[in-house]
Amino acid sequence: MIESLHLRNIATYDHNGVLIKDLRKVNFIYGVNGSGKTTLTKLVSTPNEQPFKDCLLKWKNNLPLRALVYNKEFRDKNFGQGKMDGVFTLGQATKEQAALIEQKITDRKAFKEDFSKKTETLDKQKFLKLEREAAFKEAVWADIYKKHELEFKEAFAGYMVKENFKNNLLVEAGNISASPPAHETLKEKAKTIFGKAPVNITAISPIIYERLLEIETDAIWQKKIIGKADVDIAKLIQRLNINDWVNEGRKHIQTDSIVCPFCQESTITEDFRNQLNRYFDESFLADTKLVKTLMEEYIRQSANLVNLLEQVESAEKAKTSSKLDQEKFSAYLKTFSTQVIANQELLNNKIKEPSRGISLVSIKEQLDHLAELISAANKDIIRHNSIVSNFAKEKQDLVKQVWRYITDAHKITIQNHKTDQDNLQKAIAGIESAIHETTKKHNALSAEIKELSKTVTSVQPSIDKINTTLSSYGFHNFSIVASKTEANKYQIQRADGTIAESTMSEGEITFITFLYFLQLTKGSTVETSVAEERILVIDDPISSLDSNVLFVVSSLLKEIIKSIKADKGSIRQLILLTHNVYFHKEVSFIDGHHSPCKDTAYWMLRKTQRVTTIQPFEMKNPIQNSYELLWAELKNRAEHSGITIQNTMRRIIENYFRLLGKYGDDQIIKKFSSHEEQEICRSLICWINDGSHSMPDDLFIEHQADIIEKYFTVFEKIFDHMDHKAHFNMMMGNPAA
Template identity: 55%
Template sequence: MGGILVIDSFSLKQVATYDEFGINLTDLKKINFIYGANGSGKTTISNFLFDPDHVRYNHSSLNWKNHIPVNILVYNKAFRDKNFGKGNIDGVFTLGEATKEEIKHIEKQQNELGELKNKLVKKKETLDKQIEQEEQFGLDFREKVWKGIYKKYEKDFKEAFSGVMRKEAFMKKIIEEFQSNNAKHLSYDELKNRSKTIFGKVPETLSIIQQIDFKRILEIESNNIWIKKIIGKSDIEIGKFIQNLNLNDWVNEGRNFIQDDTCPFCQQNTITSNFKKQLEDYFDESFTNHTNLVKSYKEEYNRLAVNLINFLQQIETKEKNNPDSKLDIETFTSYLKTLTSQFTTNKEKQNNKNKEPSRIIELISVKDQLESIQKIIIDANDRIKKHNDIVANYAVERNNLTKEIWKYIIGENNGDIEDFIKKSNGLQNGIDSLRKQFQDLRKQYIDLEREIKTATQNMTSIQPSIDQINLTLNSFGFENFQIDSSETENNQYQIRRKDGSLAESTLSEGEVTFITFLYFLQLAKGSTDQDSITDERILVIDDPISSLDSNVLFIVSSLLKEIIKSIKKDEGNIKQLMLLTHNVYFHKEVSFIDGRTKECGDTYYWILRKNNNVSTLQKFETKNPIQNSYELLWQELKSKNNISIVTVQNIMRRIIENYFKLLGKYGDEDLIKEFPSKQEQEICRSLIYWINEGSHTIPDDLYVEHPEATNEKYFKVFERIFFYMGHYEHYKMMMGIQDKEKVKELSY
């Protein structure tokens, strides 16, 4: 099918009658015929193609040729229900008001659009192949350098490959070094000897230890507040008494317990307003400010001390666990213990000062201890810097050696690497050129598509579809109703009788089926949307002749054969057809090519079967398995492993009835008596027991089931009927048997 955009394949699994194995339709052609009895699973196929993204089809898949989807129009029972029985029917737009010249011009543009799409598809195929070739070329080179270079030098120079010990990374490194490495060229032995020295244990860069900040701690520690005796005002009458008895702190603490006129000390009602006033005057604002300052400094000092101790303990822990530590850890730990003890003592003194503001305290100075710790850290950092300088120089030496190793490797494989880069660049240039051509074609396509839609926007109408449907109805004798849009709005149809009354509710089932199918055919040529009447589409038609008589069946098959011809010639916007039917005669009629041509490369055939409520599929490719009813019976009998014993008996009965009873004028006993043994006569009798029941014609809805265990006796007796009756050549012809020795097996 070249570059035409169609469905390439699809599968149905774990839905309706399709089990976990399901069915797979692969290599779909322009025309695809699927024959299957009622209930075999055809409607599930058409429903899936209508909405493949529905959650019920999670285990199924739909694959597009060239990965580009096309609009799918589905005709099935759901389509008939949706478009008939709701009153007004959505109108189908076609090119109605355009002149012949305008239509011809649009058709020419559509052909150009189709050619552009084919060019786009082919260009995309070429681009994808070029990309695939470039990727494969890269994969081949990747494997080559991995096996030929990495594996060869891995033992001696593995350290030089650090960071690129994966195939893709190693290949990229090879190309990078080829393009940029300017190191000096050393011999293999020189590089190997230097590697033993430099690629030993790698010293690591050490982190600088953060210095401590204790300025604020010393500021608080040296504040005069700690040696200041904080008392109330001495010129207050009660003040002299308090100070003479040295009760300042005791009274200060006790006044916090005064609630009313009861003394918190003697519990007598001795607290007067004058006494309260004297206490307030004694413990004035100055006293309060100083006591608050003590409390504030105490809290800040202790917070800073705790944070500093925690920080120094972290340094201690880290450096103890570092085997390469440059810190004098023993001295550091000793100073840290002393500092911790000093902070604890100062904390206790500050608590006392806070509780007894009049007390004079002298804090232990931690300055010397902190400066000693700071010096240890500074000395350690000096040693760390010297160590890191050594590491940096080592890194330079190691880096130089690594570059020299890569230089050697590049030199040894220069030709292969150069050839790869040259060819890879050529392939990439080709890809860039193809991508630009593809983008240019895509722009042309989009511009032309927009031009066509603009041109058709003012030329579309639903009237041509009305006229065409009515013309077809009249041509085939449906004269008592027609399609009309005179009393509708929004471009819709109605079905009316000649007297103008609505006919929808009084139409027969056959009339409904026929008119909805005609509507579908118009929809296949146009669209209910003015902007998409020229879009390409795929038709899926499921049993279009249900409830139709033989005359209308012929009409429908004729209409479909015209569409099939157009699809095969790549004319129009219908690009693919899938037709599903249970009717043998309709299948035979619509799939008929001509009297000379038996097969067509654009057409594939399948038979859908169901047994034990599981649907399966048999592929016949270009060979039509359904020629006529009699041939179909033999065709099914040859597939005896794919049908049940019940079906086998029925098929055998119908063949015997048609060939011997109707054509040969033989009776039941004429057949039975030819068998020599009593047992075989009884089996033959059971085979033809129902021969006189039912119709003397072969139904068009023959149901072909999935294989079950077969009874070989039936097949032997059936074969011997033809042998004993002298018609064995006919049996061999219909079963496709060419073995001449077969006769010897049957004559005993």
């Protein structure tokens, strides 16, 4: 069966088009001439032709059936050539043969129903698989990609689309061969490798401070440097502890003067001079010289080292990719500088007072810390420079490590999805295998039916059936006969034996070609296709027919409709299109009623401003008779052009009040109590008569919506004042008051 039809960009169907979906076994489509019915039938008969490139015909379970289309083209094709192809039916079959073929057709139908059920199950499983795949795709995008996008974005290059990311994640999940690096390790490597290509970093010169430590620990600093003890003045100097004072003062004793530089008395004798020189002997002088030398060296080297470290600090702060722990380095350097200043003060004190011992502040711990920081930074620099020298490979390795990390971190989620997809795929494969077997059995049975049909088919039963129908309905002046010159061909012959094609009326041609079409629905022009399943699309079969033939055609079609609904025969679906309200009413009333049926659907095609639209009515027949059709048009006035609204109102008033109620216009007007209301009613009657009887101007301006609604209000009041408001509410579908 056809599930849906989508017509667009052809004839009166615009770029949005019309979608007819949820087609059922029996489908009635009403539409006035020019509304696009014939275009629809052409889509079914020739869906692959160029004009229908933007249209779509969808078959149930993607199983197309043979489509028999009756329209004007069918009439022209089968009558215009003078001869019609013979229709093969099971006319020569014995009762047993016919029963066997019918049984096999029933069995084939069972296979097809089984195929449809399995196909529906297959579609559900495929949809479920796609649905879960989509859910997994969204989940990993939110939980993995978005979480790591900033830190590992470059590792995701080429996979920044949800589908690509999901696919590669599944591929990488199958490639895990070892435990991935830690997250922090990957982040650090990513800072170097991802983004701007790195460059070599110059190593930091290591610091040398062993000599400073040697000076710092020299025993001289603790030694009390004093003069020789066996000199006469030694006891006095040492008792008064004025060793440093005397040593400093003797620098001021002049060689050619006997005046004491302190008391200014003439007390400096030659003997006193000799005692001072013997007291401050060579050992004393050597020690004081050593103190001065070591102090100067210490101050010089410590100052150089502080300056060097400050340069390192400044240079590393200027780098964008420093490997040095600058915070710790600065803290240790500050402490070291403070210690150096303190030691310089102590050394100065030692120079001034050699007799006093001092203990220098140890700088070893701070220098060790600084040296370790420099060493650690240089190790990172070596690793960094190694990466730079082999950047492409390092980047490739890091990308692999990132994917290994994220797949390992989410391996349970990934594995659960893979297991679920594998199970669904196994189920799909099982159903597909079952469908394949069912299809094989169906095709084998179809082949059997074709072979059986070949031996028992004939074109004569179709001739007899058509002629019987013609005779039954009063067509005695012509009949169908087999061609005398060509096998399996029909010709139309007059009672006197002459060929009748050129002398037949339009109505006769329409009727006989329709009877011929009905025979095609039961058979085929090819022997092997007699029992094929098919659908019918019929466009206005009563065009140019007399009114009495309308009932003949509707009666024949009703029998087909009953068979379709009962699943008898080879016809699976009917799409009937017509512009004739009476024919639509007659053919859609099965067994004298039109109650809703799940196998039947109704549509109405409309053309507004040269564009076709469609209104679905599902199981509710929108057309009971022409009078109800007028009310249906009125109820849906908002969906249509205002051009026909006047004529619609006029025909309703004329049918209901004038013809049935025998009321004239003046009687209707006088039902309004006040003079003003009577004038408004008269205005409505004049307006609707003008719109339906007068000739339109060359320039037609469509009625404005507000004017239409004002007159509709007056139209409603007519029924109210005439005491027929209940009829108005019933026809408009208004709820009971």
